[in-house]
Amino acid sequence: MAYNKLIRTLMIEIPSVPGSLGKVATAIGLSGGDIGEVETIKVGPAYTQRNITVQVENEEQLVKIIQSINTLEGFRVQAVSDEVLRAHEGGKVHMKSKMPIQSLADLSRVYTPGVADVCKVIEAEPEKAKIYTNIGNSVAIVTDGTAILGLGDIGPVAGMPVMEGKSALFDQLVGINGIPILLDTKNPDEIVETVKRIAPGFSGILLEDIGSPHCFEVEERLKAELDIPVMHDDQHGTAVVTLAAVISACKSAGVDLKEATVGQIGLGAAGLAICRMLMAYGAKSVLGADRSLEAKERLENYGGTPVDELEELMERCDIVIATTGVQGLIKKEWVQKGQIILALSNPKPEIESADALAAGAAYAADGRSVNNVLGFPGIFRGVLNAQSNKVTHPMLVAAAEAIASCTKAGDLVPQPLDRMVHERVAEAVEKAANATE
Numbered sequence: 001m002a003y004n005k006l007i008r009t010l011m012i013e014i015p016s017v018p019g020s021l022g023k024v025a026t027a028i029g030l031s032g033g034d035i036g037e038v039e040t041i042k043v044g045p046a047y048t049q050r051n052i053t054v055q056v057e058n059e060e061q062l063v064k065i066i067q068s069i070n071t072l073e074g075f076r077v078q079a080v081s082d083e084v085l086r087a088h089e090g091g092k093v094h095m096k097s098k099m100p101i102q103s104l105a106d107l108s109r110v111y112t113p114g115v116a117d118v119c120k121v122i123e124a125e126p127e128k129a130k131i132y133t134n135i136g137n138s139v140a141i142v143t144d145g146t147a148i149l150g151l152g153d154i155g156p157v158a159g160m161p162v163m164e165g166k167s168a169l170f171d172q173l174v175g176i177n178g179i180p181i182l183l184d185t186k187n188p189d190e191i192v193e194t195v196k197r198i199a200p201g202f203s204g205i206l207l208e209d210i211g212s213p214h215c216f217e218v219e220e221r222l223k224a225e226l227d228i229p230v231m232h233d234d235q236h237g238t239a240v241v242t243l244a245a246v247i248s249a250c251k252s253a254g255v256d257l258k259e260a261t262v263g264q265i266g267l268g269a270a271g272l273a274i275c276r277m278l279m280a281y282g283a284k285s286v287l288g289a290d291r292s293l294e295a296k297e298r299l300e301n302y303g304g305t306p307v308d309e310l311e312e313l314m315e316r317c318d319i320v321i322a323t324t325g326v327q328g329l330i331k332k333e334w335v336q337k338g339q340i341i342l343a344l345s346n347p348k349p350e351i352e353s354a355d356a357l358a359a360g361a362a363y364a365a366d367g368r369s370v371n372n373v374l375g376f377p378g379i380f381r382g383v384l385n386a387q388s389n390k391v392t393h394p395m396l397v398a399a400a401e402a403i404a405s406c407t408k409a410g411d412l413v414p415q416p417l418d419r420m421v422h423e424r425v426a427e428a429v430e431k432a433a434n435a436t437e
């Protein structure tokens with residue numbers, strides 16, 4: 001099933017006569033729905049109850065499907081459930097014990113009194129905590145909830161599904177223990193103070209969905225004040241993956257980045273970091289637009305060129321990247337022939353890739369494929385493997401080049417679930433860390 005549509009499960013009561021399931025399938029198909037799994041819940045003499053999963057474009061189409069099933073004689077949609085919500089029931093991650101605790105001997109080994117000896121070993125030699133606890137493999141995923149995806153300041157608790165998602169990805173892609181930490185403050189001093197105080201339990205800090213401009217100060221201060229690696233994913237994870245996509249797009253389109261003009265729409269956390277990365281990587285010039293004057297001034301301070309009108313930026317640039325959180329911001333008629341367009345906002349892009357391509361773009365991608373999931377797991381795996389206490393610019397460039405090197409000809413980035421990509425990123429980052437230390 002495609003992942004940009006709504007997925008719903010319909011619980012339907014169907015007459016127990018041959019051909020009934022076919023009638024439901026036809027009703028769903030004629031209304032434009034796409035059928036996934038079909039599950040039989042109960043078979044009775046008169047009625048059979050089935051769960052049918054359908055993929056639909058929008059809520060209106062869902063309503064149409066339900067109405068058309070209900071107009072069939074003897075058929076009734078009893079309930080509609082949301083597969084995505086169902087997948088989140090009870091949360092997506094779970095802290096689990098690695099040790100079986102079946103006997104009293106196990107208990108005294110894993111817990112008291114045995115554990116006290118381990119505490120004393122660590123007290124005498126604190127670095128042994130990395131051997132005898134999971135601190136060496138744990139990263140805090142810290143948010144204040146101020147820029148959750150492109151949903152804005154919805155608060156840390158509403159942002160928890162995203163943090164649990166990052167945690168699940170850390171675990172499954174690179175075996176890191178990612179612990180979500182929700183902060184009940186947006187005050188930079190309090191964020192820094194709180195993260196510093198919880199830092200002893202972790203070997204790295206991934207700042208996530210902390211909005212601009214306070215994210216810049218928070219990250220800089222934590223980097224300076226902590227002796228473990230700190231990275232704001234929305235800035236640097238995104239910049240890494242965007243650079244990888246730009247490298248691939250330039251290669252495929254025969255564009256030399258050193259001769260290219262890049263336009264960045266949205267100069268917040270992601271946008272400013274992307275500009276800085278592309279300028280450092282040698283783009284000829286980087287233009288940037290934002291509705292905030294301060295954001296444009298920040299770009300200018302880093303050597304970029306602010307532009308006031310989006311249309312002007314679209315006209316002047318070979319490569320356009322957007323991270324505003326505003327769905328549909330880029331109009332089809334602004335797209336130039338042969339342009340490379342990365343509309344990276346989640347959950348919905350500034351322009352659909354199909355529309356950008358139809359309007360003449362040579363390459364187009366959105367934030368579901370060009371996504372920092374390709375970056376942050378391998379970056380932290382590499383940094384932890386190298387036992388480095390920082391994430392540096394050369395490590396980020398090495399990560400971007402590793403992602404680009406795993407990309408198939410014609411694609412902009414590799415498939416995020418390809419474990420080999422994350423291994424390559426980790427190796428490249430570890431190598432870059434060892435080269436600088």
Ligand SMILES: NC(=O)C1=CN([C@@H]2O[C@H](COP(=O)(O)OP(=O)(O)OC[C@H]3O[C@@H](n4cnc5c(N)ncnc54)[C@H](O)[C@@H]3O)[C@@H](O)[C@H]2O)C=CC1
Nearest residue numbers: 149150212266268269270291323324325345346367371372
């Ligand atoms: N694909 C990916 O891996 C990633 C995508 N993103 C997406 O980028 C978007 C922004 O995220 P952040 O940079 O963290 O947020 P942010 O809040 O730090 O930045 C958003 C910026 O866009 C500007 N903006 C908003 N509306 C605008 C408009 N109509 N015209 C011009 N500028 C406008 C704001 O002034 C702000 O500077 C979100 O939708 C997020 O999902 C962010 C990180 C990773």
Ligand SMILES: CC(=O)C(=O)O
Nearest residue numbers: 149150234346371372
């Ligand atoms: C992917 C991500 O981190 C974001 O959209 O905020």
Ligand SMILES: [Mg+2]
Nearest residue numbers: 149208209234
């Ligand atoms: Mg994010």
